[in-house]
Amino acid sequence: MGFSAYEDWFKALVPFNLLLTNTLLFLFHRGWTRSFWLFAFTAWWVGMAFEWVGVHTGLMFGEYVYGPTLGLKLWEVPVLIGVNWLMLVYASGHVVQKVASHWLVKSVLGAAHMVLLDYFIEPVAVRFDFWSWHAEAIPFSNFIGWFLVALLLQVYFHRSSFLKDNPMAPWVFLVQLLFFAGLSFMV
Structure with a gap:
């Protein structure tokens, strides 16, 4: 994306890429219990709800709007944003799973991992029209809001009673981090 003359083609594939990544990630999930569902x-719903509040009020993240890159929108929020929240919570939750034993420590670390990833996602997202900020600068409130929503979802992830042993999850997180970190230095 960063070097190609086919930027529009790559942007058109972003929704497919996100769905493919989720499919690969969840093919390795074990324990399709009611708790997991x-x-x-x-x-998905919490991610969508907070993004809706963010887009319509500027609360939580700052004032922003979504561009066309992420595809189909529901109330001005791409449906895939909820999928992205699910993937990032799940993958980062797995990354910190063995680092600590207490659920609160895991939750804080998982949320911090998500904010680290968002730090690299933001300039890439703006450059490739995933979304844009009204002030043309990424507000610090975005990272605070991301941490709070991520912490809420990480607590739920770590307190839920489904099997958390997906060998693909840390790799998905790492690939996302490397992809966006690499592109963020080019934009």
Whole structure:
């Protein structure tokens, strides 16, 4: 994306890439229990709800609007944003799973991982029209809001009683981090 003359083609594939990444990630999930499905639906819904509040009020993240790159929108929020929240909570939750034993420590670390990733996502997202900020600068409130929403979802992830042993999850997180970190230095 950063070097190609086919930028529009790559941008058109962003929704497909996000769905493919989620498919690969969840093919390795074990334990499709009711608890897992409730977590998955809640993570998607909470992500969508906070993004809706953010887009319509500027609360939580700052004032921004979504561009066309992420595809189909529901009330001005791309449906895939909820999918992205689910993927990032799940993958970062797995990354910190063995680092600490207490759920609160894991939750704070998982939320911090998500904010680290968002730090690199933001300039890439703006450059490739995933979304844009009204002030043309990424507000610090975005990172605070991301941490708070991520912490809420990380607490739910770590307190839920489904199997958290997905060998693909840390790799998905790492690939996302490397991809966006690499592109963020080019934009």
